[in-house]
Each structure stands twice: as C-alpha cells, then as structure tokens.
Amino acid sequence: MAQPLSALIPRLREICGDDGVITDQHRRRTYESDGLTYHASTPGVVVLPTSTEQVAAVVRLCAETGVPYVPRGAGTGLSAGALPHSEGVLVVTSRMRRIVEIDVANERAVVQPGVANLEVTRAAAPHGYYYAPDPSSQQVCSVGGNIAENSGGAHCLKYGFTVNHVTGLEIVTPQGEVVRLGGKAADAPGYDLLGAFVGSEGTLGIATEITVRLLRSPQKVRTLLAAFETMDAGGSAVSAIISAGVLPAAVEMMDALSIEAAEAAVACDYPPGAGAVLIVELDGPAADVDAQFDRATRLCREAGAFEVRTADDAAERARIWKGRKSAFAAVGRISPAYIVQDGVVPRTALPEVLRRIAELSAAASGIRVANVFHAGDGNLHPLVLFDDSEPGASERAAEVSGKILDLCIEHGGSITGEHGVGVDKACQMPEMFSPDDLETMDLFRSAFDPDGIANPEKLLPTPRLCGERPGVRKGVHPLVAEGAAEQF
Amino acid sequence: MAQPLSALIPRLREICGDDGVITDQHRRRTYESDGLTYHASTPGVVVLPTSTEQVAAVVRLCAETGVPYVPRGAGTGLSAGALPHSEGVLVVTSRMRRIVEIDVANERAVVQPGVANLEVTRAAAPHGYYYAPDPSSQQVCSVGGNIAENSGGAHCLKYGFTVNHVTGLEIVTPQGEVVRLGGKAADAPGYDLLGAFVGSEGTLGIATEITVRLLRSPQKVRTLLAAFETMDAGGSAVSAIISAGVLPAAVEMMDALSIEAAEAAVACDYPPGAGAVLIVELDGPAADVDAQFDRATRLCREAGAFEVRTADDAAERARIWKGRKSAFAAVGRISPAYIVQDGVVPRTALPEVLRRIAELSAAASGIRVANVFHAGDGNLHPLVLFDDSEPGASERAAEVSGKILDLCIEHGGSITGEHGVGVDKACQMPEMFSPDDLETMDLFRSAFDPDGIANPEKLLPTPRLCGERPGVRKGVHPLVAEGAAEQF
Known part of the structure; x- marks a missing residue:
C-alpha cells in the first residue's frame, strides 16, 4: 500500500535539500499542467534534484513506499504527458542543465536532461556542428523531455526524430536502479532498449544523462x-x-x-x-x-x-x-477558441485526407479547420476553430477533431506524429492497436515498472481513465491558452 | 515441464504438412550450425512453415508444451545465434520468401522473412529504388535474419543499420500471439518495440512480415x-x-x-x-x-x-x-586456420587500438593478425591467423582474439559491431554491462518470453553457459571453414 505523501517529505528534503523540495500549495500549482493546459492537477510534492544520485534516491523512495511519481522537463509537452499526480511526486529535471561534454572528434554531445534543446546547438556551433531535432519549442523545451516524447520538428523529414540522434542514455529505472543504454558507439549488443526508451513518455524511467549525435552544420x-x-x-x-x-x-x-x-x-x-x-x-x-x-x-x-x-x-x-x-498562436487572432490536433497519414493519402477534413468542417456548423502541416512526411496539425461562447460548439469541435484522427487511422496513419499520447490520447490507443499489441506493450512496461508507479495512466489506456470498454473515446477539450500554442 | 519432442511431431505435421517437418537424422544435421561452424548441435526437429498462421501455431504448441524453439533464416549468421537446440524445434523461414508489395509511392517494400536481402533491391530497382543495408552475405542472407541481427554492411557509415530501415513488423511472440509493431508511417505512438525487436536475435519472437524503407538509387x-x-x-x-x-x-x-x-x-x-x-x-x-x-x-x-x-x-x-x-575467405590461402573477430571502437581510438593489436600479435608466438575493417565507423574485423597443427597455437590465438575485445571495451567500444552476440559472445556481456544493465535486459526478455522457450541461452549470459561467476570468459574456438568466411 502506498504511504501518505507527508511521511516522505522529510526524506525527500534529506535527498534534494530544503530548496529542492516544494510543498507550498501556491508554488506547486505552477506545475499543474504541461503545454496542454486543459488537463490540470496539482502535484502532491515537487522535487528538483541536481544529480543522477538524487534522482535515483527519490525514485527508490517512491518504489519502497509505493508512491507514484511523474517526471517533468520544461513542461512544454502537448499531450499531458507530464500531468502531475495529486498524491505523487513530480520529479522536475530543470536544475540538471549542465552540458557535460562536446566531443567534436566523435561527433557527440553529452548533456544532462534539463538542458534546453537549442543549447546543444549553441554549444556545438563554434565547432561547426549542430543538434538536428528541432521542435518549434526548441528555445525552451528540454532534451530530457525530447527523449520522453521522441520529439520531431520541421526538419525530421530528412533528419528523423530524436530517436535517430540519441546514441547513449543513463537512466534511473522505476525501481531506482541506474542503468546505461548504448554509448558513444554507433551500435551496441543486446536489446536496443535505448530505442524503446526514447518516446516512452516517462513510463520506463528518467534519463539522467544523454549522449546525442552532432551533425556538421x-x-x-x-x-x-x-x-x-x-x-x-x-x-x-x-x-x-x-x-x-x-x-x-x-x-x-x-x-x-x-x-x-x-x-x-x-x-x-x-x-x-x-x-x-x-x-x-x-x-x-x-x-x-x-x-x-x-x-x-x-x-x-x-x-x-x-x-x-x-x-x-x-x-x-x-x-x-x-x-x-x-x-x-496566430489562430487565436481569428478564432475565440481552437483545438490543435496531431496525426499522421502516409504522404500519398494527404490529398484525400485533406478533402475529407474539409467535408467534416463543412458538415459541422460553425466549425472551421485550418491546416498547417509537415507535408513531406504526412504529419498533420489541423487546427479546429470554434466559438466557445456558442452553445454546443466545443462538443462539435471535439467531434471533428476526433474524426480527423479516425481518418488518419483509416488511411494507415497514426493518432500522433510528434506530440505523444500522454493522458490525452491514451484512450484512443485501442483504435490503433489490437488487444494483443497493447498487452505486449503492457508486459514491456511492467517489466520496468512492476508496481505501476512511473507516470501512471499515461500512454496506455486504463479502465479508470477510459472505462471498462476498450476503445471508449474520451471527450476532447478546447485549447485556448496562446502561451501553450507557441510551443509548436 | 517440457514434453518429449516425439509427442509434438504429429501436431507439427498437422500444422506445417508432412513436407514441412524434418525428422530424419541426416537431414536435420544439415541445420546443425549457422556460419559460425565451430558451434554445432543437431536440432530435435525442423519445421518449414509457409505462413504467419503456421509460425504462430508452431510457437503456440511450443509454449503449451514448454518445448524450446530456435528461429533460423538463411543460416549465414556469425555468432551462433541460430545454433539449434537438441531437444527443441528449429523454425526455418526459408519457405516464406514472397515479396508482398513494392509500394513505390510510399517508398516501402513489404516482404516475408525468408526473402534474400538482395532480392528486395532487385524488386525495387526497376522503379529506381534500392534497399540500403548490405551485409556482404546479401545474396543469400534473409531479411528476417537481418532483423534478428540488426545487420550492417559496408555502407552503414552513411546509411545506418537494419534498424534504421525497418518501419513495420508483424511478429509472432514467444507466446504465439501475432502482434504488429510500427507500419508504413515514419513514427508510431506507444513504445518503440520495433527498434528493440530489431537485433533481439530471435529471443523476442519471429518476424513474419517486414516493412522496410526503400531509398532512391x-x-x-x-x-x-x-x-x-x-x-x-x-x-x-x-x-x-x-x-x-x-x-x-x-x-x-x-x-x-x-x-x-x-x-x-x-x-x-x-x-x-x-x-x-x-x-x-x-x-x-x-x-x-x-x-x-x-x-x-x-x-x-x-x-x-x-x-x-x-x-x-x-x-x-x-x-x-x-x-x-x-x-x-582469402586469409585461408596464407594461414591454415584463423579466427574472425568483430568489435567496435570510437573512430578516434582506431590508431591506438591498431597499434595495441600489433603489439598483442608480436607478443604471441606464431600468431599474426590481419586487419580489414569499416574505418569510417570504427568497426574492426581482425583476423587472427595461426597454424592449428602447432601445439598451443589455437589457445594463443583465442587469447589474442579475446584480448582484442578487451581493447575495444577499454576504449569505449563494443564486443560486436554487426555479427551479434548469439551463443558466441553471451558470456562476455558482463564485461560490457553492469549487473543492473543485464538484469534490465533480462526483465525485458522475460516480459516477452516468461517461460524462456525462445532461442534460450543466446544473447544473455546464463550460469549453465558461463558458470556461476558473472564475467567468466569462455574459450574462443578457431574458425576454419572457408565456406563460412565467404559470408562476411
């Protein structure tokens, strides 16, 4: 049985120091959501570790006491993957922001998880190198968060996703063990758990040191x-x-x-x-x-x-x-409210899917859809515009937004291109995967996290979240915060 | 408890047909090793399924009865990854050799696992495309085997390994479930088990349909x-x-x-x-x-x-x-016997490691080392030459070969670049990975294969194979068959 959080606080202070533990209600609330602000929950307690050892000690404490924890980087995610647990520990990596090494000869950078994406390129630029993955939030988003979400960007058509640029990780598993996956070399023997870890949305552990490939400018x-x-x-x-x-x-x-x-x-x-x-x-x-x-x-x-x-x-x-x-962000100028969707279709299906999106919009009264997308790899970001003061409009917008994902699945695509599943799309996973597929993923997750304490209720559907019936579609809520929208 | 194999034979015949099951002792012996011929073991029974359904039925039967199975493609592997189990079923994919689809518009090919690597390029060439991974055995090695070993080739410096070219898999898990990983799209939500499956050496299941990226010629x-x-x-x-x-x-x-x-x-x-x-x-x-x-x-x-x-x-x-x-193969002309080694070092460590290899050779009486390697990515293939009629020479060669791997590890490299771990290097995994690292890999494997029936004793060290003490180095045996050496 999980212990009450209050019992953990003194031990967390021993691990992270007094200024590394936030218990004040007002300060905790600043962490209540990531970039997808319509999912919100105040964390039970926030910790700000500064080293791998501190992260491992915090996680071991959680494992021993059965208390859930949620990892968080810069909080720019767009699928509520860093949504805090009200009875759990939020592990924020923002104080782990050291660039450990720029290894020009081997074309690698080694960084801590809290380093901002663009900082890697800034450190490598004097040597004629850069770090390729470039989510639009790259000025603020963290490399650790990029690992969790397998972030893409405008240039992933040619350069691939984060997973194609990470060669080594030091991670803290949900049982508090420090494990190394990969290294500086191109390939490692054994299971490529590095590839599986990238994009695992914090459910398999916390990356505490990250080795990435640098490319020639x-x-x-x-x-x-x-x-x-x-x-x-x-x-x-x-x-x-x-x-x-x-x-x-x-x-x-x-x-x-x-x-x-x-x-x-x-x-x-x-x-x-x-x-x-x-x-x-x-x-x-x-x-x-x-x-x-x-x-x-x-x-x-x-x-x-x-x-x-x-x-x-x-x-x-x-x-x-x-x-x-x-x-x-600009869409806020022409519409009181909107939903940002993220889906993928094979490139060849783009014209047909865009036509069908236009039909969906025409059929739903008062709903317009603006399309901005990575055309080269079929990654759509439809913006579903509506007036939230109009009765029923938000429901109609949610319906159109959901049907767009149905279109993606129908055309052999995916319910997310680069924003991840998080809480937001967990209940839609059964629409894309068979029960056997999902069971295999769950077995994999349980191998790392037998007690289910690492970012629970994210990524995979749970009965509490989605109902007993697999495939139940959860309502989609409007995204209105312009601040969040700047992170695309 | 495992059932005796004889009880399974009639049921295997029902699944694969009479001509799809080999029980004859002489015919079984033709499968006794892969390209690394100094590890040999006659399989208990050989099956030649022709469809996903047959593979799944065979594996389910193994799972129900506790009988181990070993998957095999073309048998060109060089780490004894396809070494048969004398009391188990050898599942050979050589009859599953259909090119299902060349999808030019989406730049993908869909193939069965028994298709030879070069056949993919032959099928794509008329459209101006090719399949990039090119192990030297590409005329005969199978795409399924390439998946198991995450095969490289002379061109992986620029184009990467097999894992960088596979976008979708249909697999049969060790419990006999048919699961889809990935697809034609660039990225999929959920865990990237596809990346972890590639290079898992048959321990996580059998790939029954494979979707690969095609590149423009x-x-x-x-x-x-x-x-x-x-x-x-x-x-x-x-x-x-x-x-x-x-x-x-x-x-x-x-x-x-x-x-x-x-x-x-x-x-x-x-x-x-x-x-x-x-x-x-x-x-x-x-x-x-x-x-x-x-x-x-x-x-x-x-x-x-x-x-x-x-x-x-x-x-x-x-x-x-x-x-x-x-x-x-040519080395056979100038030496009665030789060992082919496979290791990786960071490119910048190459000069130092080559000098140290020369010192090792000079210090060991009668042992010469020829170096042929992928210099761009630091993947060494040292050939340790000796005269097996000279007393003690094979032991000294084995020692030099082993010390070359120690050098690779010491310089931040790896015990295998592209040939895999298999049986051959399983006992050396503890020299590269910590107990926590290996435990994490074992947990992962057990999640897919709780009963340990899928290619047992490959990839990870076991007490039976390596002794109770972790890190025990097993003797390396000479490779003398020229036939095997042609597959590099």
Whole structure:
C-alpha cells in the first residue's frame, strides 16, 4: 500500500535539500499542467534534484513506499504527458542543465536532461556542428523531455526524430536502479532498449544523462516559398518534388485559413490570393543544394505556383518562416477558441485526407479547420476553430477533431506524429492497436515498472481513465491558452 | 515441464504438412550450425512453415508444451545465434520468401522473412529504388535474419543499420500471439518495440512480415582506392576526410597482411608495396559526388597516398572492391586456420587500438593478425591467423582474439559491431554491462518470453553457459571453414 505523501517529505528534503523540495500549495500549482493546459492537477510534492544520485534516491523512495511519481522537463509537452499526480511526486529535471561534454572528434554531445534543446546547438556551433531535432519549442523545451516524447520538428523529414540522434542514455529505472543504454558507439549488443526508451513518455524511467549525435552544420541552406491557388496544386508540387528524388530538409504547407491567421498576427506578407503556400528548405553541400533548389523551383512552377520567392541568407529565411512559425498562436487572432490536433497519414493519402477534413468542417456548423502541416512526411496539425461562447460548439469541435484522427487511422496513419499520447490520447490507443499489441506493450512496461508507479495512466489506456470498454473515446477539450500554442 | 519432442511431431505435421517437418537424422544435421561452424548441435526437429498462421501455431504448441524453439533464416549468421537446440524445434523461414508489395509511392517494400536481402533491391530497382543495408552475405542472407541481427554492411557509415530501415513488423511472440509493431508511417505512438525487436536475435519472437524503407538509387557512385605506406597514414586520411565534413557511403581499410591474402586468392592487383589500402565510396547527386570526390582524393594525397585509383563505372568499381570483398575467405590461402573477430571502437581510438593489436600479435608466438575493417565507423574485423597443427597455437590465438575485445571495451567500444552476440559472445556481456544493465535486459526478455522457450541461452549470459561467476570468459574456438568466411 502506498504511504501518505507527508511521511516522505522529510526524506525527500534529506535527498534534494530544503530548496529542492516544494510543498507550498501556491508554488506547486505552477506545475499543474504541461503545454496542454486543459488537463490540470496539482502535484502532491515537487522535487528538483541536481544529480543522477538524487534522482535515483527519490525514485527508490517512491518504489519502497509505493508512491507514484511523474517526471517533468520544461513542461512544454502537448499531450499531458507530464500531468502531475495529486498524491505523487513530480520529479522536475530543470536544475540538471549542465552540458557535460562536446566531443567534436566523435561527433557527440553529452548533456544532462534539463538542458534546453537549442543549447546543444549553441554549444556545438563554434565547432561547426549542430543538434538536428528541432521542435518549434526548441528555445525552451528540454532534451530530457525530447527523449520522453521522441520529439520531431520541421526538419525530421530528412533528419528523423530524436530517436535517430540519441546514441547513449543513463537512466534511473522505476525501481531506482541506474542503468546505461548504448554509448558513444554507433551500435551496441543486446536489446536496443535505448530505442524503446526514447518516446516512452516517462513510463520506463528518467534519463539522467544523454549522449546525442552532432551533425556538421550544412555548407549551404536555401529556402523557397511557393504560392498556389489550391491545396491540390500545392500537394502535387510536394509529390513531384519527392518523386524526383529531391530530399528537402523541410517541406511545410499552410492552407488559406492558416495564412489568413498568420497575416493577422505577424503580417508575414505572403502572396495575396494564395489558397496554399509551400515552404521548401534544402541544406547540404553547396553544389548539391543549388542543383536541387533549381529543380524544386521548377517543379513548383510546373505544378501551378503563381509566385515563388527564394531566400539565400538567414534574414530572408526568417521572413519566409515567420508566418509558418507563428501559425499556431496566430489562430487565436481569428478564432475565440481552437483545438490543435496531431496525426499522421502516409504522404500519398494527404490529398484525400485533406478533402475529407474539409467535408467534416463543412458538415459541422460553425466549425472551421485550418491546416498547417509537415507535408513531406504526412504529419498533420489541423487546427479546429470554434466559438466557445456558442452553445454546443466545443462538443462539435471535439467531434471533428476526433474524426480527423479516425481518418488518419483509416488511411494507415497514426493518432500522433510528434506530440505523444500522454493522458490525452491514451484512450484512443485501442483504435490503433489490437488487444494483443497493447498487452505486449503492457508486459514491456511492467517489466520496468512492476508496481505501476512511473507516470501512471499515461500512454496506455486504463479502465479508470477510459472505462471498462476498450476503445471508449474520451471527450476532447478546447485549447485556448496562446502561451501553450507557441510551443509548436 | 517440457514434453518429449516425439509427442509434438504429429501436431507439427498437422500444422506445417508432412513436407514441412524434418525428422530424419541426416537431414536435420544439415541445420546443425549457422556460419559460425565451430558451434554445432543437431536440432530435435525442423519445421518449414509457409505462413504467419503456421509460425504462430508452431510457437503456440511450443509454449503449451514448454518445448524450446530456435528461429533460423538463411543460416549465414556469425555468432551462433541460430545454433539449434537438441531437444527443441528449429523454425526455418526459408519457405516464406514472397515479396508482398513494392509500394513505390510510399517508398516501402513489404516482404516475408525468408526473402534474400538482395532480392528486395532487385524488386525495387526497376522503379529506381534500392534497399540500403548490405551485409556482404546479401545474396543469400534473409531479411528476417537481418532483423534478428540488426545487420550492417559496408555502407552503414552513411546509411545506418537494419534498424534504421525497418518501419513495420508483424511478429509472432514467444507466446504465439501475432502482434504488429510500427507500419508504413515514419513514427508510431506507444513504445518503440520495433527498434528493440530489431537485433533481439530471435529471443523476442519471429518476424513474419517486414516493412522496410526503400531509398532512391543514387544518381552517381564513385569509388577511389588509395595506397599508403603505413596504416597510420591511411588512418590520418580517414580522419581528414571525416573532419572535412565529407560523408562517404563506405570507408574500408585493409592492412599489408590482408592485402597479401587477397592478392594470393584473387589477384586483385592492388598497388605493390602498400602497407595499407583505403577504399572510399561516395554516392548521391552527381554535382555533390564530384565535388566531394575531388576533395577526398586530395585529402588522401595530402595524407601520403602514393597511388590513387578511381572508378566511375560498375566494372571499375568491382575491380576495386574485389580484393576487399574476398579478404576474409582469402586469409585461408596464407594461414591454415584463423579466427574472425568483430568489435567496435570510437573512430578516434582506431590508431591506438591498431597499434595495441600489433603489439598483442608480436607478443604471441606464431600468431599474426590481419586487419580489414569499416574505418569510417570504427568497426574492426581482425583476423587472427595461426597454424592449428602447432601445439598451443589455437589457445594463443583465442587469447589474442579475446584480448582484442578487451581493447575495444577499454576504449569505449563494443564486443560486436554487426555479427551479434548469439551463443558466441553471451558470456562476455558482463564485461560490457553492469549487473543492473543485464538484469534490465533480462526483465525485458522475460516480459516477452516468461517461460524462456525462445532461442534460450543466446544473447544473455546464463550460469549453465558461463558458470556461476558473472564475467567468466569462455574459450574462443578457431574458425576454419572457408565456406563460412565467404559470408562476411
């Protein structure tokens, strides 16, 4: 049986020091949610360890006493993966923010989990290197959180997800053991638990030291923005580019409604009258980039682009990206409330799924859907817009948002591209996985966490959360906080 | 308690048909080892299923009766990972060799496990695509076996291992359940058990359908061979090339002894007097390849290459690769017996480790070491040469071979680069992993296979195999069969 939390507090203070334990109600409430603010719960107690040993001691204490714990990085997650447990310990890694080593010769960085994503690139840049995974929240999100969520970013079409860039981890298991997975070398014998740990959303333990691959900064980067009259024309440009064997670093698309929002918010000055804009970025050796860039430009024109703008330096690139990067937060300018959805479809299913999304929106009174997405890898981020003062609108928006995920599954895709499952989509896992699939995952989780104390009720569906019937769809709630939306 | 095998035979015949079950002693013996022929054991019974359903029914029968089973693909493995169990069922996937789908639009191939590696590329080539992982045994080794071993190849420096190219699996778990991991999409929610399954050496189940990424055939491929007087000079050329930001598809190095062997065997006509030859292959868009190729050539000359040959078409490339590809088998021409070792060190530790290997060889009477290796990623394949008719020579060779792995561990590397652990290196796992690390792996394995029937005694050390004391080093036996050596 779990002990009451109050009994743990003195021992937590011994481990983390007085200033490393937060019990004050007001201060605890600042941790009540991650970026998905409509799931909230005040943590029982918050600890701020500064070392692997402190993390291990905290977790061992939890294991001994049966008290659940939830790990948290910078709290920018978008699936309530870091939603605190009201009777548990919230383990925040924000004080573990040391860059342990930049190993240029082996092209590796070793960092603590609280280091911000962009800090890795800042530390590597003087040596001509960078860290590739770039979630839009990269200024603030932590590398530890990126590990938990297997974070992507605009450039994962070419460079892959976080899992493709982590070569070694030191972790504290849910039983408080310190275990090493992988290292600096490319491959390790035994089970590749490193790959399984990345994206496990804190349910298998806490990463306390992280070794990542550094990539050479590209010799050249060029970006183009192409404006089309319709989404279909933009989509056929994407297909033509990929089919031609061009591998852009990023291929992003925005529809008319998201362009309208971006114009209202940041005056990004995209070509007037565009039904779709496409941003294509190429990087690599100069000769290669130039050749591919000319090809991509030509293919955009052939697909019907009525205007193509190009950027060759950082300032021009920033102008092109400005609208795209602000799009999520900008939607707040044209709609009182909205839901941000995250799903994936095979790239070839994009045109059909976008048409079906438009039909869903047309059929639901007062609901509009703005589409902003990573077109190259079929990762959609539909924004479901509604007026929360209108009776029934939030329910209709939730229904449209849910049906979009159904469309993704129906077309062989996935209920999340890069935001994770967390609490938010746990009850939808049975729509994607068979009972045998889920049982296998649960067996795996239990092998690490036999007592179920590590981030309970996240990632996999539970009867308490989802009801006894597998596949019960939980209501989706509106996301209205603009602060959270900036993290996309 | 396990049932006697004889009780299972009629039921296996019901599942796989009479011609799908081999009980004849003579025919069973043809399966007694994989490519590492010094580990041998006649399987209790051999089954040749033709479908997922048959595999699942066989495994369920094993699970119900407590009989162990061992999966086998083409049997080209080099760590005795497919060593049969004398009281168990050998499940051979060689009849499951259908290419299910070449999905050009999504750049995926779906195949059965018995399909030969090179067949995937043959099926994709008419569409302008290929399958990247290329173990030297690619003409015969199976994709299912590649999954089990996470196979690499000469080109994994640029393209990664098998795990980087598999996006979906249908597997039969050790309890006989059919489970799907991943799919055609880039990322899936939940635990990335797909990554952990790849390289699990048959201990977590049998892959029955495999979805792999197809890559565009490169526009251009160019290869150079550079001859150096010393290994140090060759090594500094490798460092210079990588430091310059050139990313070759392959960087292979051979020392004087392995060049001598290759000349004796295939008359490859490498530059006379070379103490080291370096093969560098570049692929990609033509403009890029040309620019990088000129750079690599210049860097080789600057590092002291006294001759550089270049190849621009397939015939010229084959001439350059001829010596390298024959090197392992060729060693049989200059030595009565030899051990092939497989280890990894961080690339920067290569010069030091090679010097230490030379010292080990000099100190052991009658033992020579030929070095052939993937220089770009530090994957060594030292060949320990000895005369097995000389008293004590095989023991001294085994000692040198073992000490080479110690060197790899000491320098932050690994006891296997791409051949796997199998039976051969299971007892050395404690030298690389802590008891907590190994316990975590064992917990993971037990979650899939609670009864320990799936490829028992492979991958992790057991008291029966390694003695009660963790870390006991087992003797290494000489590899003398040339047939096996061709599979490198």
